[in-house]
Amino acid sequence: MKPISLEPVFMPQTAYDAALHSRVRRLRLPSAIVGVLEDTAFDKAYDLMRAHVAELAGRGEASQAMELLEGMAACIDPETEDKAAVDLHAALMQLMTALNIENGDMDAAAITAAAALNILARSPRRKDSPFLQVLASLLYDVAYLHSLRGEYKQAEREIEKSIKILERLAKTDPDRYAAPHLMALNGATAVYRNRVKQAELLAHYQAATTTYVQMLSAGVGDAAGRLVDSLGDQGDTLARMGRHREAVQYYSRALKYLTRIEPDFTARQLRLSVALGESMLSVAAMRDKGVHLLNTMLHKAVKINAADEHRRIVDILYHAKSRSLDILSLWHKLFPK
Numbered sequence: 001m002k003p004i005s006l007e008p009v010f011m012p013q014t015a016y017d018a019a020l021h022s023r024v025r026r027l028r029l030p031s032a033i034v035g036v037l038e039d040t041a042f043d044k045a046y047d048l049m050r051a052h053v054a055e056l057a058g059r060g061e062a063s064q065a066m067e068l069l070e071g072m073a074a075c076i077d078p079e080t081e082d083k084a085a086v087d088l089h090a091a092l093m094q095l096m097t098a099l100n101i102e103n104g105d106m107d108a109a110a111i112t113a114a115a116a117l118n119i120l121a122r123s124p125r126r127k128d129s130p131f132l133q134v135l136a137s138l139l140y141d142v143a144y145l146h147s148l149r150g151e152y153k154q155a156e157r158e159i160e161k162s163i164k165i166l167e168r169l170a171k172t173d174p175d176r177y178a179a180p181h182l183m184a185l186n187g188a189t190a191v192y193r194n195r196v197k198q199a200e201l202l203a204h205y206q207a208a209t210t211t212y213v214q215m216l217s218a219g220v221g222d223a224a225g226r227l228v229d230s231l232g233d234q235g236d237t238l239a240r241m242g243r244h245r246e247a248v249q250y251y252s253r254a255l256k257y258l259t260r261i262e263p264d265f266t267a268r269q270l271r272l273s274v275a276l277g278e279s280m281l282s283v284a285a286m287r288d289k290g291v292h293l294l295n296t297m298l299h300k301a302v303k304i305n306a307a308d309e310h311r312r313i314v315d316i317l318y319h320a321k322s323r324s325l326d327i328l329s330l331w332h333k334l335f336p337k
Contacts, residue, residue: 001054001057001058001102002101002102002144003144003183003186003187003190004098004101004102004140004141004144005050005094005098005137005138005140005141005180006050006053006054006057006095006098006099006102007054007183008051008054009179009183009219009222009223009226010137010140010179010180010183010223011047011050011133011137011176011177011179011180011219012175012176012179012219012220013047013050013051014043014047014173014175014176015041015043015044015046015047015176016044016047016048016051017040017044017047017048020036020040020044020048021048021051021052023036024036024037024048024052025052030068030071030072030074030075031075033068033072034072034075034076034088037049037088038082038084038085038088039084042084042087042088042091042129042130043129043130043176045088045091046091046130046133046134049069049091049092049095050095052065052068053065053068053069053095053098053099056068057099057102062099062102062103065099066096066099066100066103069092069095069096069099070096072088072092073089073092073093073096076088076089076092078119086119086122086123087130087131087134089119090116090119090120090131090134091130091134093112093113093115093116093119094112094113094116094134094137094138094141096112096116097109097112097113097116097138097141097142097145098137098141100112101141101144101145106145106148106149109141109145110145113138113141113142113145116134116138117138120134120135120138129169129172129173132165132168132169133169133177133180135165136161136162136165136166136169136180136184137162137180139158139159139161139162139165140158140159140162140180140183140184140187142158143155143156143158143159143162143187143191144187144190144191146158147190147191152191152192152193155191156188156191156192156197159184159187159188159191160188160201162184162187163181163184163185163188163201163205166180166181166184167181167205167208169181170208170212174211174212174215174220175215178212178215178220178223179212179219179220179222179223180223181205181208181212182209182212182220182223182224182226182227183223183226183227185201185202185205185209185227186223186226186227186230188201188202189202189227189230189231189233189234190230195234195238195243195246198234199246199249199250202231202253206253209224209227209257210256210257210260212224213257213260213261214260221261224257224260224261225258225261227257228254228257228258228261228268228272231250231251231253231254231257232250232251232254232271232272232275234250235247235248235250235251235254235272235275235276235279236275238250239275239278239279242282244279244280244282244283245279245283247275247279248276248279248280248283248286251272251275251276251279252276254272255269255272255273255276258272265300265303265304266304267304267306267309270297270300270301270304270306270309271309273293273297273300274294274297274309274312274313274316276290276293277290277291277293277294277297277313277316278290278294278316280293281294281316281320290320291317291320294313294316294317295317297309297313298310298313298314301313
């Protein structure tokens with residue numbers, strides 16, 4: 001599944017009601033489903049619909065999921081003033097946007113996103129969780145949509161807004177919103193073209209992110225793991241570009257989070273540590289620390305039987321010593337003036 005709000009890792013189902021889900025699945029008419037969900041607490045209704053749509057999409061039945069969502073949306077009066085109906089209508093359009101992106105229909109996604117925003121715009125001053133979580137999820141999806149189109153400035157504004165909304169929600173309900181906040185931060189690593197702005201954004205939320213990573217919730221751990229992978233990938237990209245000082249920052253942050261979610265030393269930690277050590281060798285002020293880190297990783301690699309990484313470390317250290325030879329000094333000794 002694409003990196004959209006329908007991914008199970010994006011938002012844990014803290015209000016999911018299996019009995020309600022079973023009841024709704026027995027209903028055949030979209031109007032009947034709408035009637036039940038309008039009388040249900042929003043978080044339960046939203047979790048149910050997200051889970052059902054993701055399940056259908058995962059089984060290759062995205063067309064059936066879209067047909068259901070469209071049928072339900074058609075049952076809701078677009079001019080209604082009923083808050084439950086308005087919230088459900090906006091949520092349905094947001095889910096349709098995510099599903100359209102998953103299906104690769106970006107034009108349709110833009111249309112349903114605009115429809116969702118129009119519904120939400122009718123109550124611009126609302127600050128309650130139903131309104132904010134739908135808006136944050138929509139902005140997360142639309143940021144991805146715009147990044148695919150190369151419209152990065154728009155994507156940056158949207159992901160920033162999504163991050164701020166989810167930060168606000170996470171302060172009051174971290175079990176539900178810490179994972180989405182981490183996923184939005186993860187999304188920023190793909191959306192931002194400017195590495196400096198990207199690093200500043202991640203640094204700004206470092207305290208909150210560290211707090212989330214310490215949580216024991218499985219959903220938060222999965223989201224944190226996704227962020228670790230993205231930070232590592234960014235470090236690899238910067239290292240290939242020769243921007244090793246920046247790469248060190250990304251590897252270091254990734255390792256900081258990873259050691260929280262994986263207390264025991266793992267092959268994943270080894271790979272990131274080796275990458276960090278290799279980049280440190282290319283920064284004069286960090287060279288000695290890099291050598292020390294890589295020598296430490298040699299012993300760690302032996303302990304966890306990571307033969308490939310062990311060979312890689314030996315190779316890195318060998319070439320590092322080769323680079324340290326003063327070629328000009330040798331030249332002058334051989335051919336003095």
